[in-house]
Structure formats: C-alpha cells, structure tokens
Amino acid sequence: MKKIAVVTGASSGMGKEFVLRLAQDASLDEIWVIARRKERLEALQREVSGKIRPMPMDLTKPESIEKYKRTLEREKPFVAVLVNASGVGRFGAFEAVDMDTNYNMIDLNVKAYVGMTYATLPFLHEGSQVYQLASLSSFQPVPYINVYGATKAFTLSFSRALNVELKPRKIKVMAVCPGWVKTEFFDHAVTDSTITYYNHFYTPEQVVRRAFRDMKRGKDVSICGFRIRAQVRLTKLLPHRWIMKIWCKQQKK
Numbered sequence: 001m002k003k004i005a006v007v008t009g010a011s012s013g014m015g016k017e018f019v020l021r022l023a024q025d026a027s028l029d030e031i032w033v034i035a036r037r038k039e040r041l042e043a044l045q046r047e048v049s050g051k052i053r054p055m056p057m058d059l060t061k062p063e064s065i066e067k068y069k070r071t072l073e074r075e076k077p078f079v080a081v082l083v084n085a086s087g088v089g090r091f092g093a094f095e096a097v098d099m100d101t102n103y104n105m106i107d108l109n110v111k112a113y114v115g116m117t118y119a120t121l122p123f124l125h126e127g128s129q130v131y132q133l134a135s136l137s138s139f140q141p142v143p144y145i146n147v148y149g150a151t152k153a154f155t156l157s158f159s160r161a162l163n164v165e166l167k168p169r170k171i172k173v174m175a176v177c178p179g180w181v182k183t184e185f186f187d188h189a190v191t192d193s194t195i196t197y198y199n200h201f202y203t204p205e206q207v208v209r210r211a212f213r214d215m216k217r218g219k220d221v222s223i224c225g226f227r228i229r230a231q232v233r234l235t236k237l238l239p240h241r242w243i244m245k246i247w248c249k250q251q252k253k
C-alpha cells in the first residue's frame with residue numbers, strides 16, 4: 001500500500017513549508033500537493049524531486065473534493081499525513097467587504113477543510129496525523145477581521161473535537177494556531193489601512209517546526225512563540241469585550 005501525505009494550499013506560504021518538511025520523510029512514497037495554481041505546483045515538483053504529485057484544484061468547488069475522493073477510492077493509499085493549509089482572508093469592516101469575498105472565505109476556510117477531512121478519513125490509519133491550519137484569531141472575536149476570525153474559530157473547535165473522536169483509531173488531529181506569519185496571505189487580505197498594527201511576525205519555518213514538535217508531544221493545539229501563547233492565555237482570563245477593546249485600540253478604532 002502506497003504511503004502518502006496530502007497538503008492543501010501547497011503552492012505557497014504555510015502549505016509549501018509543510019511540503020518541504022514532509023519531503024524529508026523517507027517513509028513517504030508520495031506527497032499529493034493541492035492548490036489552484038498549476039504552475040506553482042509544477043515548480044514545487046521541480047524543487048522537491050521524486051515525491052511530488054501536483055493536483056491543481058479549486059477547493060471552493062464541491063466537484064474538486066469529489067474528484068479527490070474518487071482518486072483516493074481508486075488508488076486506496078495509506079494517508080499518513082493530511083495538512084489542510086488552504087485559506088484566504090480579507091481585512092476590513094464587515095459591511096465594507098462584499099459578500100462574494102465573505103462566502104469565498106467560508107467555502108475555503110471551513111467547507112473545504114470539512115470536505116477534505118471527511119473524504120480522507122477512510123484512508124487514515126493508526127499513526128496518521130492531521131494538521132488543520134487555524135490562527136491566533138481562533139481564540140477570540142476579532143473586529144475588522146470578523147468573518148476570517150470566525151472561520152478559524154470553527155477550525156479550532158472542529159479539530160479539537162475530531163481529535164477526541166479519532167483517538168480510538170489512534171489518529172491525531174491538531175489545530176495549528178499561529179499569530180502573524182510572513183506569507184502571500186497579506187497580498188490578498190490587506191486592501192486598505194483598516195489593520196495597521198502588527199505586534200510580531202513569525203516565519204512559516206518557525207510555525208511548521210513547532211507544529212511537528214507539538215504533534216510528537218501529542219498536543220491538539222500548536223501555538224508558535226511565547227508572545228502568542230501569552231495572548232491566548234489572556235483571552236482565557238479576560239472577558240472578550242475587554243480583549244476586543246484592546247484590539248480596537250491597537251488598530252486606532
């Protein structure tokens with residue numbers, strides 16, 4: 001049985017970093033890389049020779065996940081690792097962001113994660129690992145990143161509950177919850193000066209390295225960086241109305 005990893009959002013940023021780390025795993029026969037941009041996936045294939053299988057798909061479309069499911073059913077691999085790292089965001093007041101953009105965030109950040117995970121479940125076995133890319137914003141309501149933050153709150157809740165459900169099968173599920181990370185995400189998320197304060201940036205390498213370490217330790221949530229872990233503790237101690245007030249003050253709202 002072929003042993004594989006599957007990575008969505010693999011063409012750049014966090015997804016690409018997961019691919020680069022997984023490519024070092026000699027036990028994997030193949031890494032299925034999924035994203036919309038075919039040329040980026042083919043470039044990744046040249047960068048990481050021998051293991052990469054490009055699968056260009058738009059995961060906001062249900063037919064793409066159905067196509068992925070049919071491929072799994074035909075080939076019947078052992079999926080050792082699933083990484084849901086696709087995602088999109090848009091910063092701005094809710095009424096200033098058009099509904100197509102909001103729906104797209106929900107489709108890619110929520111529906112695609114659920115669909116990919118559900119389709120992959122029959123092919124996960126003892127020892128399989130599932131990484132779901134969430135965010136620091138998973139832990140609190142975030143004005144002016146409203147819908148994006150809500151999708152990541154869903155990811156955190158979904159991942160932690162699924163981890164409990166899959167324990168009898170000895171499959172681990174973990175939500176990866178970084179703070180600000182320097183990726184192409186900001187090229188799409190930032191269209192104006194709504195959000196201006198960024199307290200600290202991490203690199204994809206730092207976040208993914210921490211995620212692998214936390215998975216080995218059996219954690220269901222991975223948070224990179226002391227500052228981010230401190231912020232998460234505050235969201236648990238202080239009323240969320242205070243947290244939102246502090247956030248808005250930082251952003252001069």
